[in-house]
Amino acid sequence: xxxxxxxxxxxxxxxxxxxxxxxxxxxxxxxxxxxxxxxxxxxxxxxxxxxxxxxxxxxxxxxxxxxxxxxxxxxxxxxxxxxxxxxxxxxxxxxxxxxxxxxxxxxxxxxxxxxxxxxxxxxxxxxxxxxxxxxxxxxxxxxxxxxxxxxxxxxxxxxxxxxxxxxxxxxxxxxxxxxxxxx
Amino acid sequence: xxxxxxxxxxxxxxxxxxxxxxxxxxxxxxxxxxxxxxxxxxxxxxxxxxxxxxxxxxxxxxxxxxxxxxxxxxxxxxxxxxxxxxxxxxxxxxxxxxxxxxxxxxxxxxxxxxxxxxxxxxxxxxxxxxxxxxxxxxxxxxxxxxxxxxxxxxxxxxxxxxxxxxxxxxxxxxxxxxxxxxxxxxxxxxxxxxxxxxxxxxxxxxxxxxxxxxxxxxxxxxxxxxxxxxxxxxxxxxxxxxxxxxxxxxxxxxxxxxxxxxxxxxxxxxxxxxxxxxxxxxxxxxxxxxxxxxxxxxxxxxxxxxxxxxxxxxxxxxxxxxxxxxxxxxxxxxxxxxxxxxxxxxxxxxxxxxxxxxxxxxxxxxxxxxxxxxxxxxxxxxxxxxxxxxxxxxxxxxxxxxxxxxxxxxxxxxxxxxxxxxxxxxxxxxxxxxxxxxxxxxxxxxxxxxxxxxxxxxxxxxxxxxxxxxxxxxxxxxxxxxxxxxxxxxxxxxxxxxxxxxxxxxxxxxxxxxxxxxxxxxxxxxxxxxxxxxxxxxxxxxxxxxxxxxxxxxxxxxxxxxxxxxxxxxxxxxxxxxxxxxxxxxxxxxxxxxxxxxxxxxxxxxxxxxxxxxxxxxxxxxxxxxxxxxxxxxxxxxxxxxxxxxxxxxxxxxxxxxxxxxxxxxxxxxxxxxxxxxxxxxxxxxxxxxxxxxxxxxxxxxxxxxxxxxxxxxxxxxxxxxxxxxxxxxxxxxxxxxxxxxxxxxxx
Numbered sequence: 068x069x070x071x072x073x074x075x076x077x078x079x080x081x082x083x084x085x086x087x088x089x090x091x092x093x094x095x096x097x098x099x100x101x102x103x104x105x106x107x108x109x110x111x112x113x114x115x116x117x118x119x120x121x122x123x124x125x126x127x128x129x130x131x132x133x134x135x136x137x138x139x140x141x142x143x144x145x146x147x148x149x150x151x152x153x154x155x156x157x158x159x160x161x162x163x164x165x166x167x168x169x170x171x172x173x174x175x176x177x178x179x180x181x182x183x184x185x186x187x188x189x190x191x192x193x194x195x196x197x198x199x200x201x202x203x204x205x206x207x208x209x210x211x212x213x214x215x216x217x218x219x220x221x222x223x224x225x226x227x228x229x230x231x232x233x234x235x236x237x238x239x240x241x242x243x244x245x246x247x248x249x250x
Numbered sequence: 251x252x253x254x255x256x257x258x259x260x261x262x263x264x265x266x267x268x269x270x271x272x273x274x275x276x277x278x279x280x281x282x283x284x285x286x287x288x289x290x291x292x293x294x295x296x297x298x299x300x301x302x303x304x305x306x307x308x309x310x311x312x313x314x315x316x317x318x319x320x321x322x323x324x325x326x327x328x329x330x331x332x333x334x335x336x337x338x339x340x341x342x343x344x345x346x347x348x349x350x351x352x353x354x355x356x357x358x359x360x361x362x363x364x365x366x367x368x369x370x371x372x373x374x375x376x377x378x379x380x381x382x383x384x385x386x387x388x389x390x391x392x393x394x395x396x397x398x399x400x401x402x403x404x405x406x407x408x409x410x411x412x413x414x415x416x417x418x419x420x421x422x423x424x425x426x427x428x429x430x431x432x433x434x435x436x437x438x439x440x441x442x443x444x445x446x447x448x449x450x451x452x453x454x455x456x457x458x459x460x461x462x463x464x465x466x467x468x469x470x471x472x473x474x475x476x477x478x479x480x481x482x483x484x485x486x487x488x489x490x491x492x493x494x495x496x497x498x499x500x501x502x503x504x505x506x507x508x509x510x511x512x513x514x515x516x517x518x519x520x521x522x523x524x525x526x527x528x529x530x531x532x533x534x535x536x537x538x539x540x541x542x543x544x545x546x547x548x549x550x551x552x553x554x555x556x557x558x559x560x561x562x563x564x565x566x567x568x569x570x571x572x573x574x575x576x577x578x579x580x581x582x583x584x585x586x587x588x589x590x591x592x593x594x595x596x597x598x599x600x601x602x603x604x605x606x607x608x609x610x611x612x613x614x615x616x617x618x619x620x621x622x623x624x625x626x627x628x629x630x631x632x633x634x635x636x637x638x639x640x641x642x643x644x645x646x647x648x649x650x651x652x653x654x655x656x657x658x659x660x661x662x663x664x665x666x667x668x669x670x671x672x673x674x675x676x677x678x679x680x681x682x683x684x685x686x687x688x689x690x691x692x693x694x695x696x697x698x699x700x701x702x703x704x705x706x707x708x709x710x711x712x713x714x715x716x717x718x719x720x721x722x723x724x725x726x727x728x729x730x731x732x733x734x735x736x737x738x739x740x741x742x743x744x745x746x747x748x749x750x751x752x753x754x755x756x757x758x759x760x761x762x763x764x765x766x767x768x769x770x771x772x773x774x775x776x777x778x779x780x781x782x783x784x785x786x787x788x789x790x791x792x793x794x795x796x797x798x799x800x801x802x803x804x805x806x807x808x809x810x811x812x813x814x815x816x817x818x819x820x821x822x823x824x825x826x827x828x829x830x831x832x833x834x835x836x837x838x839x840x841x842x843x844x845x846x847x848x849x850x851x852x853x854x855x856x857x858x859x860x861x862x863x864x865x866x867x868x869x870x871x872x873x874x875x876x877x878x879x880x881x882x883x884x885x886x887x888x889x890x891x892x893x894x895x896x897x898x899x900x901x902x903x904x905x906x907x908x909x910x911x912x913x914x915x916x917x918x919x920x921x922x923x924x925x926x927x928x929x930x931x932x933x934x935x936x937x938x939x940x941x942x943x944x945x946x947x948x949x950x951x952x953x954x955x956x957x958x959x960x961x962x963x964x965x966x967x968x969x970x971x972x973x974x975x976x977x978x979x980x981x982x983x984x985x986x987x988x989x990x991x992x993x994x995x996x997x998x
Binding site for chain 1: 253255260276280971
């Protein structure tokens with residue numbers, strides 16, 4: 068299925084290799100929304116997310132000759148985006164693996180939870196409020212489908228740190244999303 | 251482990267990606283990939299030549315090459331995004347106000363130090379900002395600003411900080427990401443010098459605002475020996491005044507080579523122009539509706555208005571830190587700028603729109619009630635829309651060359667072109683020195699041809715009229731689409747001398763053509779010579795809408811999001827008439843709609859023109875009601891007149907009249923309204939806070955106890971999911987207006 072998608076865009080990618088601006092724009096439009104949402108989640112604010120998008124897409128188009136179709140184009144592009152975000156977060160000294168709020172909040176009685184009323188905006192806001200480190204891990208693991216080993220490599224942390232950050236993120240999110248809604 | 255929350259997240263994974271990247275992002279990427287005439291900005295060259303200090307915080311090249319509209323667009327979006335980030339700061343109104351006021355001052359300076367906050371790696375008690383400071387002798391000092399903070403403070407927030415220091419680099423000209431751990435530290439301190447301002451000689455100076463930030467200003471000596479001082483703001487230069495009549499000196503200490511280590515700043519007034527237009531009456535005068543006694547006049551009749559131009563026009567003033575002229579505020583256009591959460595009627599419903607009402611306590615006068623009437627037009631899927639025959643009549647006179655005029659118009663039209671279908675036709679007529687057809691009617695699927703024609707457009711020449719409007723009508727009539735949307739869209743900055751110089755004759759022509767089924771809409775651009783009132787009148791006569799386009803977002807809203815609403819009419823000549831019951835309503839006041847009032851007898855007169863309702867459009871009208879106190883059924887009106895009241899629980903009857911788009915005979919809808927206590931809807935909170943906003947900006951005699959605090963409060967509660975960010979922007983405008991109003995009062 069995925070490789071089929073790649074084939075569909077093969078023509079566009081080939082044209083991108085010749086620096087064809089209309090093909091570049093078409094590729095950008097295909098992936099912009101998903102990648103932007105990824106950036107937004109990783110960076111936590113619009114301005115940094117846009118900067119990362121710009122850097123990463125420029126880099127991707129300049130290095131598109133190195134794309135060898137071993138993975139899908141989307142996965143390749145996503146990896147560039149993720150790396151860009153991580154570098155940016157590191158540069159801004161926003162990745163901190165120790166400084167987590169101590170109390171994740173109550174976690175009992177979640178089997179009774181009615182989740183149907185939780186809107187996407189509420190979830191996104193809750194994710195946005197996570198500390199940058201665990202937000203990055205959570206985004207990559209839960210939403211982008213990376214496993215802990217890959218995340219550990221990308222972030223240059225140990226697998227156990229990745230796991231503990233992930234469960235911290237889940238605890239924090241659970242606490243945030245099960246709070247009674249204020250009227 | 252079973253975990254419903256994360257199952258829910260997984261199942262709804264796709265829905266989470268609901269943020270839209272800015273339209274401008276691709277342009278940024280494209281200009282990186284395919285740079286056009288790369289230039290080195292002067293400031294960069296000077297810095298390098300001085301061999302001095304690096305600009306640490308910005309890629310100067312990118313910054314300088316940003317087009318003005320992109321800058322303002324960024325600011326715009328950033329404003330919308332402010333809300334969630336604010337959660338980490340204390341939420342009190344006063345802190346929020348202080349923060350916003352600081353941001354408004356930062357905006358004058360162009361550099362948002364506070365945007366570049368990041369935590370300190372070695373010294374957790376500090377937050378840092380990045381910025382550029384003007385050193386003496388034209389040397390730029392790139393710096394990281396460190397500030398020791400108390401709870402809830404951030405870089406850029408001067409009050410409450412215990413100390414400031416700038417960490418700078420003396421070398422590393424080309425390094426953007428400077429490792430500042432080894433950089434020399436200099437203490438900054440502000441001291442007032444004894445240099446009297448009047449002794450200063452003309453030239454370029456540093457300007458400081460409230461002793462905080464700096465940018466370049468200019469001092470000139472006038473012919474009569476006086477001193478004028480100018481400060482920049484978003485590419486314009488504003489004449490301003492000197493505060494305190496003295497200059498400030500900032501000492502940089504010894505750690506840095508800055509030619510003497512000190513530089514002189516002139517303190518200026520950042521809000522001097524807040525009231526420049528406030529009492530300016532160049533807009534058509536609006537005489538607000540008065541309260542009417544039901545016994546004297548039990549009927550109230552008006553035509554609907556779907557325009558929102560007044561809101562975007564006022565937004566432009568406020569974003570420029572100025573209060574708008576009072577008469578630029580048309581409250582019904584504020585209210586109708588927004589989409590409301592209303593259900594549209596089904597395809598086979600009896601009438602093409604739904605209607606409803608609410609009555610609640612009036613926010614600005616607790617002893618009064620506020621009646622809200624809403625209408626929601628049928629939605630038509632884009633594919634089912636009848637074909638469009640659009641003739642753009644574009645003003646390309648020299649005055650249209652500003653970045654917020656013709657270039658913005660082209661951008662908006664390209665957005666529209668993307669929406670067109672094969673059955674739609676577009677043509678373009680321009681007028682300036684002479685009128686001409688630049689695009690013969692072209693089918694909507696030949697997008698490249700249309701875009702190429704747009705790209706060829708250039709402004710130039712004076713607006714000497716020509717055959718513009720006749721040419722446009724000729725094309726529209728030649729390619730008339732029966733049952734379709736035949737429309738001329740006039741885009742201008744006010745010089746709509748389209749070939750007929752006499753205003754009345756022009757209106758006569760537009761009215762005449764309206765009968766043939768060709769409607770006329772107007773889009774206003776730019777500032778300065780915009781003739782707001784006249785443009786609105788022309789659009790009204792042409793059965794069209796008047797929109798004011800101040801940025802790309804607005805262009806998108808009008809051209810794309812409202813393509814169905816603004817462009818395709820589902821009901822025409824829509825009139826409302828309310829009949830009040832004097833036993834329940836002692837008096838009433840229609841809020842806004844001053845230039846849409848109709849005579850009561852014209853309600854049933856089908857030859858009288860009224861407003862059009864577009865597909866999917868919502869209309870809201872508000873009446874302020876004074877409930878009747880009398881308990882007796884008979885009221886003595888005068889010595890000779892006694893009025894017997896009918897025993898009825900009804901407060902009023904609401905009547906609608908409309909025609910189908912091609913119909914000539916109107917249909918009547920009539921329904922009685924009784925009062926019942928219900929909870930406030932978000933629609934009501936939104937429309938009433940917009941009205942309150944308008945009353946405050948107009949300084950209306952009917953504003954009662956209206957306050958920004960209450961309007962902001964209600965607007966917050968009305969926010970809902972606000973996917974396009976309009977409501978967050980509205981809150982932002984309210985907050986900025988409150989600050990502007992306070993600054994205005996201080997200077998009065």
